[in-house]
Amino acid sequence: MTSEYALQMLGVTKTFGSVVANRDVSFRVRKGEVHALVGENGAGKSTLMKILFGLYQPDAGEIYIHGQRVAIANSADAIKLGIGMVHQHFMLIPDFTVAENMVLGVEPVAGKRLDMAKAKADVRRLAKECGFDIDPDARIRDCSVGVQQRVEIMKALYRGADILILDEPTSVLTPDGVQELFAIMRSLTAQGKTIIFISHKLPEVMSIAQHVTVLRKGETVANLSIDETNEEELALLMVGRKVELYGSKDEVTLGKPILEARNLWAQDQFGNETLKDVSLTVHEGEIYGIAGVAQNGQEELVDVLMGLKTPMHGSIQICGTDCTGKSPAFVRSLGVGYIPEDRYERAIIRDASVQENLLLGLQRDKNFNEFFLRFDQIEKWAQKRIEDFSVQPPYLKTSGGSLSGGNAQRVVMAREFYVSQKVIIVCQPSHGLDIGSIDFVHRQLLERRRQGYAIVLVSSDLDEMLYLADTIAVMYRGQILEEFPNKNVSKKKLGLLMAGIRATDQRGEPCASTKA
Secondary structure, eight states: OOOSEEEEEEEEEEEETTEEEEEEEEEEEETTSEEEEEOOTTSSHHHHHHHHTTSSOOSEEEEEETTEEEOOOSHHHHHHTTEEEEOSSOOOOTTSBHHHHHHTTSOOEETTEEOHHHHHHHHHHHHHHHTOOOOTTOBGGGSOHHHHHHHHHHHHHHTTOSEEEEESTTTTOOHHHHHHHHHHHHHHHHTTOEEEEEOSOHHHHHHHOSEEEEEETTEEEEEEEGGGOOHHHHHHHHHSSOOOTTOOOOOOOOOSEEEEEEEEEEEOTTSOEEEEEEEEEEETTEEEEEEOOSSSSHHHHHHHHTTSSOOSEEEEEETTEEOTTOOHHHHHHTTEEEEOSOHHHHTOOTTSBHHHHHHTTOTTOTTTBSSSBOHHHHHHHHHHHHHHTTOSSOOTTSBGGGSOHHHHHHHHHHHHHHHOSSEEEEESTTTTOOHHHHHHHHHHHHHHHHTTOEEEEEESOHHHHHHHOSEEEEEETTEEEEEEESSSOOHHHHHHHHTTBOTTOTTOOBOGGGOO
16 A cells, blocks of 8 residues: 555544543654644644654554554554654763764674674764764764764664654754754655654744644644745644744843853863853843853853852852852842753752742742741742743642643743842753743743843853843853854854854864864
């Protein structure tokens, strides 16, 4: 039986207790195309893909691969059927080489011994077929994010993937990296591969996909050709209301300096320099953006500013108070709110309730503690916070671990905006969020900016950076390469700087200050 579709999922339903994750979902993907799957967090995208990859079993529905009905009991079945998945968070072992990671679990053998020569040859062959330049002997920890992503794609192809699921693949890439990925995707589809592209970034969906399926509240609401739709319609279908992302923002007159860092140096536990002479000043009413690819010193800078790490050299002043080397509690007592990138690891206790998570760090607040905790006052305050920040479900006893990414972010914001009086440090605020939640986060930050807060924004999303930031600094290998007002700055220039290349260097070489 032949079919124009590489994949058909028909009438798929999946429930978890009383929660319906997928309801009668139909999802069809043509052979040799990029098909986008979009929807808000909780719309059912992840559940549908986990069913396809054998991690969940549907309660109802049928799956067809190249016209043949199949049963997928586990991920091994999915791989045998030619289905591969590249997860948003890479599944690589940092201390292993590229070749070791690629063949892990399906190692070639010569007799009874691992045949690493064949593994390396397989990497070179596959890399050449894909147009990659990858060293089989390179250790993953020494590879850029873009190279690691290519290794993940090669892992799937090595296992025979004909249908490739890419989950938010551009979230960690520079603009040039995104274009390189898109070139790879086009090359793969030209070879007959089929790609399912999961993304919240609608401009990218419009750029790379041929068709798009929209899920909302567990149901299919649209299957469209890209030529028949636009970003505005897709946003409306996803959210159910009009969303204006990256619109205009009010002009704000900057006030006095609030946060000042001078000549900060720091090391990691192995003695490697992670911050190199970093200085910055953030004023009242200013969003100071720090752009850069992950692991270029942004996390270390935030840890130093928040008192989570002591700098080797340099100084920090917040609201005129020296807080160099002071504890996080001291820094927070100055009115500094902190919204970390990894909300589940650094801001939310999964087993604690929403009310308990809202109270974290505030147990000694005079409004809630008079020799003992005033639970009646805490409950009223917490209920008001979840209403003001539209946390869903709006129940105080809901566990933190059961919240979607967007609602967990709202809980963290509700707490930290209460803590914050003058300064907010926020890292990757829209990472992993759907467009409705992104819109909410952006409006909250712009409102605090209007109120005169000094905001430090760490983000690798250049659309977000160009929209929100008043000043942009680019970090590369622990240094601030350049800082400039956000006026007529191109994504191209930011992307070059994020890769360590001065935009003025016509040869396209790394700037002298960052060469090894």
